[in-house]
Amino acid sequence: MWWEKAVFYEIYLPSFADSNCDGIGDFNGIKEKLPYLKELGIDALWLTPFYPSPKVDNGYDVADYCDVDSQYGSLQDLEDLIQATKNLGMCIIIDVVFNHTSIKHPWFQAALQSVESKKRDWYVWRDKPNNWESFFGGSAWEYDEESQQYYYHSFAKEQADLNWHHPAVKQSIFQILDFWIEKGIDGFRFDVINNLTVNTNFEDNPVDENGRQIHQNDVNQKGILTVLKEINAHIKKRNTELFTVAEISSDDLQVINQYVGSDLFDTAFNFNLGSQEKLNLNYFARQYKAMNTTGKLPTLFFNSHDMSRSWERLAKENRDIYQLLIVLLTINNGITFLFQGEELGLGDFVPSNLTETRDIQAKNKYFELLHTEGEVKAMAAANLVNRDRSRGMLPFNMNGWIGPSKVNESEKIITAGYKALIELRHKEGPFLFS
Template identity: 40%
Template sequence: MRDLGWWKRAVVYEVYPRSFQDSNDDGIGDLRGISARLDHLVELGVDAVWIAPIYPSPMADFGYDVADYCGIDPIFGNMADFDALLDEVHARGLRLILDFVPNHTSDQHPWFLESRSSRDNPKRDWYIWRDQPNNWTSNFGGSAWELDEATGQYYYHSFLKEQPDLNWRNPAVKAAMFDVLRFWLRKGVDGFRVDVMWMMIKDDQFRDNPPNPSYHPGLSSNQRFLPLYNTNRPEVHEIVAEMRGLIDEFPDRVLIGEIYLPIAQLMTYYGKDLKGANLPFNFQLLQCAWSAEAAAQAIADYYEALPEGAWPNWVLGNHDQPRIASRVGNQLARIAAMLLLTLPGTLTLYYGEEIGMTDVPISPEQVQDPAEKNEPGIGQGRDPERTPMCWDGSAHAGFTTGAPWLPLGPDWGSINVAVQRENDASMLTLHQRLIALRKSHPTLISGRLHKPQVEKNVLRFRRSGDEEIEVILNMTREEISAPLPRSTVLAGTRLDREGKIAGGDSTLHPGEGLVLLLS
C-alpha cells in the first residue's frame, strides 16, 4: 500500500467553508473555524480535506465568482489564517486540496475591469466578446450573453452575468492562470479540484447549439439546447494535459476534475497516456436511481470504461447535489455509506454525510442560491444541501453563536456529532468503523473488484487481493433472505453482526449491509 500515492489511498472530505464552523460569530463559516474542527476529521479517519472557494469575491455565486485568485476573502479570514490552517492540516497528517475556478472570474476581477474598459484594451481578448450573441444559454437560466453598453459588444458567461468566462485560447490567460496554480503549490497545498473542467474551451466558430429533443417547459431554460459547442470541446484536453504537467512539477500532488458527462466522454479526461486529470470525478452513483440493479449497472459500466491503469474514484454527494440521506432516506443512507466505503480507489465524502444530515427546506424568503433566484420553482437551488454543519445540541448546533447564514434542519438536536459520538450504533461511528476497516484491509482500497451481482434487490460484489472480501447489501426497506458464504463478518450496518461467523441462508434486515472476510 505504501507504493500507492497518498491520493490513491485517500478518503477525501469536502468542506463547504460557509457552513462548516464559524469562529467570529457572523453566522458564516471561516478558516479559523475549519482549523478548530480538524480533530473531527482525524477522528473520522479521512485523509484529505477539500475546501470550496475561499478567494476574494463579491459572492454573487458564493465564491465561484473570483475577484483575486491569490488572496483570501475577508469573510473567511486572511492569508495568515490560511497558512495556519495549512500547517494544522499537515501537522495532523492530512492533506489540503483547494478548489480552482478557471472557467470564469468575477466581473469585479481587475482583468475583466480592464477587458471591458475598451475594445482595444490589451486584456480585451482575455474574455469572450462578440458583436452578436448566438443561442448559447447560461447554466443558471437565460442567455449566456450580456451586452456591455459602453463598448457595444456582448460578453459570454456560462453562469451568472457576474461571472464572465475567460478565453483559454489566449496564451496570456493560460500563463496567468498557471501562475495561480504555482502560487498555491509553492505554499504547500496538495492539489486542486478544478471547477467545470469540461467547459473551459468553447467552439472557435461560435456555432449555435442544436435543440434538445427532450426539452419540455418544466425544465430549466438551460436545457433547451444540447451544449455541443460551448462544452467538452476537443481542445480542452490540451489544456488539461498542460495543467497536469504543471502539477507534476511538484511531488505528491493531485489534479481532480469536476466533469458532468456520460461515462465514455468522462474517461477521455484521464488523458492520453493517463496524463490528464489524476481523478476525473465519477458521479455515477450520485446520479443513478437507488436500486441494486441501477447501482450494479453504474459500477459495472464505469469499470468497463476505465482506461487501463486509470485509478477509480467514487462520490455520493457534494455541494451541488441533494444529500444522500434525503435521496434514499436515513435508514438506507447507512447502506449507501457501506457501498461507497468498500469500493476501490479514491473516495469523497461531503461534510455532514457522516452524521446523516439531510436537505433542509428553504422558504422563498430564505433563498440564497442565485440558481434558484434566477428561475424559482425549477428546482436548481442548492441551498438545502449547503446548510450549517451540526456539531452539538447547543444553540445553532454549535456552528455559530450568531445568526446562521442558512437555517438548520429541525433534527439538529439528534443529528449532530456530539450525540452520535457517544452512540456505538450511530451513522458517525459506522463511518469511522468502515474507514478504519478500509485502512486495515488494503484489499478494499486496491484489490480487484469483481462484477457486481444482483438478486432480489440485494447487491453483492467481491474484492480480491491478499484476502477475499465479499460485500452484501440489502438495498430495500424489506427483510430479504440471502445466502452468505462461509466467512467472518468484518463490518455490518448492525453492530450485533460484527465479529460473528456467517454462512448459509440468512435474513438481511431492511437496509442491512455486511462486509465478509471469506474463510
C-alpha cells in the same frame, strides 16, 4: 500515490464551522475541528472557494485568485490551517475556478475599459450573440453598452468566461497554481473544466424535440485536452504527488474518462454514479463495473455542495439503506469523497422563502415562474433545483460544537458506521464490488 486509497472530506466553507459566531464558517473553525476529522479517519480535506468574491455564485465568481475573503479569515489563517492539517498527517486540496472570473475581477474590469485593452481578448466577445444558453438559464451573452459588444458567460452574467485561446491567460493561471503550491497545498479540484474552450466558429447549438438546447458547441470542444495536458504537465513538474481531480459537467462515463490519464487529471468526479436521483442497486452495479474496466481509478460519492443530501434523496430517511450507502462508499475500489455532515446522516435544508435562498440557480427559477405561477409554486419549483439544500450550517454551529457524544442515537450509529468502515478501508484496502 497517497490519494489512491484516500478518503476526502469536502468542506463548504460558509457553513462548516464558525469560530467567531458571525454566522459564517471560517478557517479557524475548520482548524478547531481537525481532531474530529482525524478521528473520523479522514485523509484529506477539499476546501471550496475561499477567494474574494461578490458571492453571486457562493464564491465560484472569483475576484482575486491569490487572496482570501476576509469573512473566512486572513491569508495567514489559511496558512496556519494548511500547516495544522499536515501536522495531523492529513492533506488539503483547494477548488480552482478557471472557466470564468467574476466581472469584478481586475482582469475583466480592465477588459471593459476599451476594445483596445490588453485584457480585452482575455475574455470572449462578439458583435452579435448566437443561441447559446447559460447553464443557469437564459442567454449566455450579456451586452456591454459602452463597447456595443456581448461577452460570453456560460453561467451567471456576473461570471465572464475566460478565453483559453489566449496564451497570456494560460500563463497567468500557471502563476496562480504556483502561488498555491508554494503555500503547501496538496492538489486541486478543477471546477467545470470541460467548459474551458469554445467552438471558435460560434455555431448555434442544436435543440432536441422538446426544444431544450443540446450543449454541443460550448463544452468538450476540440483542443481542450491539449490545454489540460499543459496544465497537468505544469503541476506535475512541480511535484508528481500533487493530486488533480476534474469536475466534468456530464454523467456520461465515456465523456468523463476522456479527461483522466497519466498526462491528464488523476481522476474525475463520476456523476454517472454520484448524482442518482433514486437508489438503484442494479444501476450501481452496472456503472461500478463499467468504471472499473477502464483502467482508470474512479471516484465514489453520493453527496456534494451541488446536490441534495443522500439521506433524503437516496435513503429516503431509512437508516438501514443509508448504512448500505456507507458500505458502498467506503470499501469499494475508488477514491472516496464525503461531504460535510454526511457522517451525521443530515437531511436537506429547505428554504421557505426567497430571503432564505442564496443559490442563484434557485433564484433564477423563482423569478422565471413568479409572474405566471405565483409565489408559492415558484418557490416550490425553485427548491427542486436549489443547491442550498445541502449547504445549510452544520448542527454544531447552532450552540457550539456538539461533537459525536451529543448527537442523537441515530446519528451516533451512522457516525460509528463511517468510522469503522473507513478504518477497515485503511487496514485492508478497498475491495472490488461483487
